[in-house]
Amino acid sequence: MQKLMLLGDEAIAQAAIDAGLSGMYAYPGTPSTEIMEYVQGSRLAAENDIHRLWSANEKTAIEAAIGMSYAGKRAMVAMKHVGLNVAADGFINVAMTGVNGGLVVVVADDPSMHSSQNEQDSRFYGKFAMVPVFEPSNQQEAYDMIFEAFDLSERYRVPVLYRITTRLAHSRSAVARKEPLKQNEMKLPGDPRQFILLPAIARKKYKGLLRIYDAIANDSVFAGKNIFIDGKKRSLGIITSGIAYNYLMENFAGTGPDFPILKVTRYPINENQLRKITDTCDKILVIEEGYPVIEELLKGYPSTDRVVMGRLDGTLPRDGELNPNIIAKALGLNDLYGSDIPSIVRSRPPSLCKGCGHADVYNALNEVMKEYGPGKVFSDIGCYTLGALPPYNAINSCVEMGASITMAVGAADAGLFPSIAVIGDSTFTHSGMTGLLDAVIKNSPVTVIISDNSTTGMTGGQASHATDRLEPICKGLGVPEEHIVVINPLRKYHEENVEHLRREIAFRGVSVIIARRECIQTASKRKRKESGR
Amino acid sequence: MKNDIILAGVGGQGILSIAAIIGLGAVENDLFIKQAEVHGMSQRGGDVQSHLRLSDREISSDLIPYGSAEVILSVEPMESMRYLPWLSAKGHLVTNSNPFINISDYPDTDLLLAEIRKVPNSVIIDADTIAKDIGTSRVANIVVLGAASHFIDVPYKSLENAIRQLFGKKGEEIVDMNLKALKAGFDAV
Numbered sequence: 127m128q129k130l131m132l133l134g135d136e137a138i139a140q141a142a143i144d145a146g147l148s149g150m151y152a153y154p155g156t157p158s159t160e161i162m163e164y165v166q167g168s169r170l171a172a173e174n175d176i177h178r179l180w181s182a183n184e185k186t187a188i189e190a191a192i193g194m195s196y197a198g199k200r201a202m203v204a205m206k207h208v209g210l211n212v213a214a215d216g217f218i219n220v221a222m223t224g225v226n227g228g229l230v231v232v233v234a235d236d237p238s239m240h241s242s243q244n245e246q247d248s249r250f251y252g253k254f255a256m257v258p259v260f261e262p263s264n265q266q267e268a269y270d271m272i273f274e275a276f277d278l279s280e281r282y283r284v285p286v287l288y289r290i291t292t293r294l295a296h297s298r299s300a301v302a303r304k305e306p307l308k309q310n311e312m313k314l315p316g317d318p319r320q321f322i323l324l325p326a327i328a329r330k331k332y333k334g335l336l337r338i339y340d341a342i343a344n345d346s347v348f349a350g351k352n353i354f355i356d357g358k359k360r361s362l363g364i365i366t367s368g369i370a371y372n373y374l375m376e377n378f379a380g381t382g383p384d385f386p387i388l389k390v391t392r393y394p395i396n397e398n399q400l401r402k403i404t405d406t407c408d409k410i411l412v413i414e415e416g417y418p419v420i421e422e423l424l425k426g427y428p429s430t431d432r433v434v435m436g437r438l439d440g441t442l443p444r445d446g447e448l449n450p451n452i453i454a455k456a457l458g459l460n461d462l463y464g465s466d467i468p469s470i471v472r473s474r475p476p477s478l479c480k481g482c483g484h485a486d487v488y489n490a491l492n493e494v495m496k497e498y499g500p501g502k503v504f505s506d507i508g509c510y511t512l513g514a515l516p517p518y519n520a521i522n523s524c525v526e527m528g529a530s531i532t533m534a535v536g537a538a539d540a541g542l543f544p545s546i547a548v549i550g551d552s553t554f555t556h557s558g559m560t561g562l563l564d565a566v567i568k569n570s571p572v573t574v575i576i577s578d579n580s581t582t583g584m585t586g587g588q589a590s591h592a593t594d595r596l597e598p599i600c601k602g603l604g605v606p607e608e609h610i611v612v613i614n615p616l617r618k619y620h621e622e623n624v625e626h627l628r629r630e631i632a633f634r635g636v637s638v639i640i641a642r643r644e645c646i647q648t649a650s651k652r653k654r655k656e657s658g659r
Numbered sequence: 660m661k662n663d664i665i666l667a668g669v670g671g672q673g674i675l676s677i678a679a680i681i682g683l684g685a686v687e688n689d690l691f692i693k694q695a696e697v698h699g700m701s702q703r704g705g706d707v708q709s710h711l712r713l714s715d716r717e718i719s720s721d722l723i724p725y726g727s728a729e730v731i732l733s734v735e736p737m738e739s740m741r742y743l744p745w746l747s748a749k750g751h752l753v754t755n756s757n758p759f760i761n762i763s764d765y766p767d768t769d770l771l772l773a774e775i776r777k778v779p780n781s782v783i784i785d786a787d788t789i790a791k792d793i794g795t796s797r798v799a800n801i802v803v804l805g806a807a808s809h810f811i812d813v814p815y816k817s818l819e820n821a822i823r824q825l826f827g828k829k830g831e832e833i834v835d836m837n838l839k840a841l842k843a844g845f846d847a848v
Contacts, residue, residue, distance in 0.1 A: 131682060131692070156699030241699030297695040297721035298682070369721065376720035450724040462726025464746040470766045470774050471740050474669065476705035477761060509703060584700060 132301045134294035137265045138204075138232055139164035141272035146307035148199035148227070149177040151187035153556060154585035155206030156241035157295035158234035162204060163588075174309065180582075182591050183527070183556040184209035188216040188231065195220075195229040195285075196321055198313030200276055204232040207246050212527065212557070214251070217285070221255040222323055222331050224283040224338075226315045228276035231257075232288040234295045237416050238447040241584075243507075243526065245445065247416035252287040252393055256339040258348075259287045259393040263371045265299040271391065273304065278348065282338050291415050293369050293447070342394060349396030353389040355382070363407030365390065365400070365420055369448075370413045376450040377459055390420060400424070404432060411456065412436035415448055477512060483643035484510040486615035487548070487577050488520040490623040494631055495520075498544055504537070506530040506558075508550035509583045509645075521548060528557025534572045535565050543571055544631045551578040551592035559599060562636070566604035571634040575627075577615070579645035587648040600638045609637035616643065661714040662812040663723040665742045667733040669759045670702035673800045674734060676825070678709050680804060683821035684813040685713045695721045704761050706738055713812060732807040734800050735759045736771050736783070743778070752778050753807040753848075755786040755799060782806060784847045790840055798840035805844020815845065 132140060139161045142150065150171075152162035165171050165178045177194070181187035184205040194201035205213060210233050217231060233251070236242040252259035260275050262268040268290065275286045319327055342348055364383070366374055367390040374387070388403050403410060404424065410432050412421040421436040435441040441456050442448065454461040478485045487510070495503065505511060505521035506529065513520040523533055530547035538545040549558050554576050565572050576596060582588040592599075600610050611630060613623045623641075630637035644652075664681065666674040678694055685692045695710040710723045725744050731752045733739030739754035746752060754775060758768050775781050786802035801822070808815055822837045 131686065133696070160698070240697070293695055293721050296698050297693060299693045299718075299721075300686070300691070372720045373722070374719075376724060379716075379719065449722050450720045454724070462724065462747070464726045464728070464742075464744045464748075464750075465778075467743055468740055468774050470771060471737055472762060472764050472766060474704075474706040474738075474762055476670065476700050476703040479703060512703065584703075586698075586702075 129300040129302050131298055132265055132269075133160055133296055133298050134265050134268045134290055135160035135234070135296070136164045137269040137301045138272055138288070138290070139168070140301070140303065141269040142202045142230070143168055143171050143174070143176065144304055144306040145273045145276050146200050146309045147176055147202055148309045149191060149194035149201040150204070151177075151181050151191045151201065152204040153181050153183050153187055153209060154582050154588045155209050156585055157236055157292045158204045158206045158209070158232065159585045159588070160295070161232060170306070180588055180591070184213035185216060188213040188220070191229060192216060192220050195225040195227040196315060197227065199227040199310045201227060202230045202232060204234070206242065207233055207235040207248050208242060208244065208526065209233070210248055210251055217251065218255045219323060220285050221257045221335060222328060223321045224331070224334070225279055225285055226283070226313070226320070227310050228279035229285040230272065230275045230279060230288050231285055232290070235289065235291045235416055237291055240292055243524070245416065247419060248287065248289045249393060249419045250417065252289070255287075256335055257285055257287050258342050259289055261289045261368045261391055261393070262294065263368050263389065263391070264294070265297070265301050267391065268294060269301045269303070274351070278342075282342060284335075284338055289368070291369050339394065343396060346396070348392055349399050352391055352396070352399055354399070354402060355387045355389070357383060357385040357387070359385040360406055361385065361408050362411060363403035363409070364388070364411050364413060365403055365424070366413040367391065367420065368415050370415045370453075373448055373450045373453050374413055377454050377457065395420070395423070407432065409433045409435060411441065413442065413448065413453060413456070475515060477515065478509065479646055481646045482509070483579055483615040483641065483645070484513065484577050485518070486617060486620070486623070486643075487575065487641045488513045488518040490615070490620060490627055491546075491548070491575065492518065492520050493624050494627045502542060502544055503546045503548060504530040504533040505547070506549040506553045508553050509579075510548060510550055510577050513548070527553055528561055531558050531561035531565065531572070531574055534574070535561065535570045538570045538572050543634075545570075545572045546631065547572060547574045549574065549576055550583070551576055551580060551596060552582040552590040554596070555591040555599070559603060562600065562605070562638070563603050565636045569635050573631045573633070573637045573639065575639045575641060578640050578642040579648070580642070581645045581648045583645045583647065587645060587651060596640050605636050605638050609633060609635065610640070611637070612640045612642055614643055615641045660812055661712070661716070662730070663728045664711040664713070664730040664732060664811065665723065665728050665745050666709040666711060667731060667738040667742055668707060668735050669738060669761070670704050670707045672734045672759065674707065674709055677732065677800055677804050678711050679825055680818060680821040681711060681713075681811060681813060683824055684817035687817045687820060688813060690715060690813075691718050693718045693721050706741060708742060730807055730810045732803060734786070734803050736768070736775060737766065739775060740778070750780065751807070751810040752781040753803060753810070754781070754783055755803050756783045757785065757787040757799070782848055784844065786844065789843045789847060793839045793843060794836055798836055801837050801840035802844035802847070805841040806848045808841070808845055809848055
């Protein structure tokens with residue numbers, strides 16, 4: 127079969143399709159978005175009728191995937207690292223129930239926070255849930271290991287966490303495909319109580335999970351797939367994983383290092399395998415992208431009297447992405463550098479597009495807020511978070527999906543008035559609706575501005591669950607109809623939009639302003655499509 | 660043989676289609692390839708870059724190490740200098756001269772171009788004007804690719820084939836326009 131040039135994300139998607147996937151579930155989030163987009167664009171996925179619609183959020187996505195697995199079919203769910211916080215309840219508890227059809231949870235971490243609030247390392251979640259973790263380091267592995275992940279999931283009847291990072295997700299290389307597998311037939315779980323986590327049942331299931339996790343750690347076939355490269359010297363041994371392995375090998379192009387290397391591709395790590403390095407080398411360097419997960423494990427081994435170097439002792443930086451140069455320095459190798467960036471080069475942060483409706487919302491809001499003073503606008507995750515930057519300086523928070531409304535409610539509880547939330551349409555249906563219900567129940571004096579561009583803009587314009595549904599949702603949650611106001615954020619309506627905002631912000635109860643204008647990126651894409659170009 | 664190329668520009672300027680053309684050309688010549696892209700927040704008018712690596716041997720790192728890029732190919736002048744830490748001592752910098760100004764403190768263009776000329780092996784071309792002469796400023800990125808093709812280890816013919824392959828669906832007119840742009844850029848150096 128001809129090789130395909132695929133992003134890491136796309137390799138994972140193609141592999142899942144080829145491995146007999148029946149359902150793909152996701153909410154968009156950089157750097158994981160392209161996984162679902164690839165499945166949606168795949169002709170084979172369409173022919174095989176693979177489920178491939180976006181979910182409202184990561185929690186509903188993983189729950190639907192658990193349901194697909196319950197019915198005996200293979201399911202995959204994809205999200206960015208912080209999405210796993212939203213899906214954590216389902217993730218931790220499906221480890222307890224176990225799976226029926228294979229279940230793979232792909233999580234794309236974002237070290238150095240290219241498009242995220244933090245750089246949390248999902249491998250911790252694997253340990254927390256006692257779920258095996260796969261960590262590929264290149265596009266071909268990203269493809270191949272999906273097959274093994276589904277097999278392991280069905281063999282041990284556990285969910286599998288599949289961890290990648292930004293540079294693999296968004297880097298393209300050639301990938302060879304395997305023969306596609308057929309989908310599983312529908313088959314209900316053999317034990318009708320498998321998915322009932324009543325305490326008495328859960329206590330038994332937990333003992334089972336502990337046994338399985340141990341069995342996987344000692345499964346020599348599983349462990350044998352980690353890659354051990356021997357070397358003559360024993361002054362240093364290196365343990366590495368994921369994309370960091372590529373940066374390490376870049377420094378030895380063509381020759382290879384002369385000390386032993388263990389590339390970890392699977393967790394839990396087999397102790398005997400670690401000992402090949404820890405028992406025979408004088409010093410150990412751990413190179414891993416993200417948190418010092420393996421390094422901390424080694425430092426906790428009482429029997430290791432070797433020096434362990436890595437992110438914890440300053441040999442490597444404690445935070446941020448690695449690269450080939452950082453590793454060259456850590457190894458004391460010759461390191462190149464071009465020339466410094468001349469001082470004439472200015473920084474060019476992202477900004478709202480020219481003509482973006484969010485900008486008109488902030489212009490109107492800023493005019494009203496002059497009357498109340500600073501510090502009263504809570505916002506959320508999306509393009510409109512760029513309202514934090516000049517020239518707008520319009521918002522005071524961006525914490526996690528949906529927090530704008532609930533933080534505004536809490537600040538109002540503390541006596542802040544006015545207390546305003548700015549949230550996007552897709553973020554609102556992701557995690558804003560329940561917060562608005564809280565506000566309605568206690569009649570909080572808050573104004574919620576839903577800046578509705580009718581798409582999931584920041585991640586590239588995926589369909590929004592909120593489209594055509596915002597007014598009935600707000601009404602259904604109990605917002606008084608006369609305080610659900612729809613405005614059109616265009617410069618020519620600026621004066622009347624300011625008046626609407628001023629009136630609703632002054633109102634001492636729950637009000638919702640829906641500022642609706644299609645994202646200009648989505649609009650121009652749609653127009654190009656309609657005109658057939 | 661190895662050829663490390665940094666593609667630079669501002670979100671929305673079309674550096675990924677340049678990457679796709681070089682990539683297809685490399686595949687035609689059985690080269691190994693890795694290409695790291697920037698997706699997400701920076702695409703909203705921020706600085707974006709792509710690390711494109713070609714080699715006749717397997718490639719380890721998805722990122723180009725500092726001081727080792729053979730080429731910086733930039734569709735915007737200020738952005739060309741943001742990646743100087745990656746340029747090797749013998750490397751070439753090829754850039755469009757026309758600024759994309761979306762920040763309030765954008766430097767004076769003459770000072771900027773003077774700074775670029777200080778870089779050894781720098782090539783500045785007015786890709787926008789060349790593209791307009793062909794028919795549309797939308798092919799300015801392909802003009803820059805044509806200019807940089809002197810320093811890229813993919814045969815010119817393969818780049819032409821890649822353009823046919825990539826734009827074929829859009830019709831003969833679009834293909835011709837892009838082939839002309841590639842040639843005009845090539846001839847401008």
